[in-house]
Amino acid sequence: MxxxxxxxxxxxxxxxxxxxxxxxxxxxxxxxxxxxxxxxxxxxxxxxxxxxxxxxxxxxxxxxxxxxxxSRVPRLLDSLLSISMREGKTLKTYSDRYWEMFNEIDGDFDDVVIRTFKVSLPTKHDLRKSLTKKPVRTVLLLMDRINEYKWVEED
Structure with missing residues (x-):
């Protein structure tokens, strides 16, 4: 309607x-x-x-x-740069905000999306270290890796 x-x-x-x-x-x-x-x-x-x-x-x-x-105006790719994981916030909270913003961007920018997500994590975060040591190539693989770390964080 x-x-x-x-x-x-x-x-x-x-x-x-x-x-x-x-x-x-x-x-x-x-x-x-x-x-x-x-x-x-x-x-x-x-x-x-x-x-x-x-x-x-x-x-x-x-x-x-x-x-x-x-009319919905698509967000620009650099909108992702304004999001970072805040002190004391969970990976789930950060990733939920990130994907909400990601869904408002038109285009296919997997490499940039993966990099901006990683660099917006705190330097000492285990997921950032994991993504640095063993990079992912697709957004789907990034989401899988995030989910692995969300489970660990929730336990």
Whole structure:
């Protein structure tokens, strides 16, 4: 349900995914889209002039331009540099914050992600030492190594 506070492009993308089997039927797509709109967007939709929209593509373009202020702007890669493991915080807390930020960045930067995670750990942290001695090559392997150390930390 589009509530006016989430990214309009993402909403349309999810809607298209759900409606994939009907994607060739533009009329149906235009008639079903309103069922995914919350009160604010529904008021906007109801305010559209009769016959003012000629296609589903135009409807989604107008929808996106109306709710453009809700669009998610991807974070820059250097946002990861602002995160570090704070004194007295757990590896779990640090990694949760790091991956939350990571998920907001567009692109494929595994090597940079791995390095920034490692250098943001305290110099004496066992995980940092492990990553220095035995580097990982993928984010998935980094996550596995983090999980190993989180278990040790929790025990």
């Amino acid at each position: 589009y509530n006016g506070h989430i990214d309009a492009v993402e909403h349309v993308s999810h809607f298209n995914q759900r409606m994939d089997v009907h994607s060739k039927n533009e009329t149906l797509m235009c008639k079903v889209l309103p069922s995914s709109l919350g009160p604010v967007a529904m008021r906007w939709f109801n305010g559209l002039g009769v016959c003012s929209i000629d296609s589903f593509k135009e409807l989604t373009r107008v929808f996106g331009s109306r709710f453009v202020t809700c």
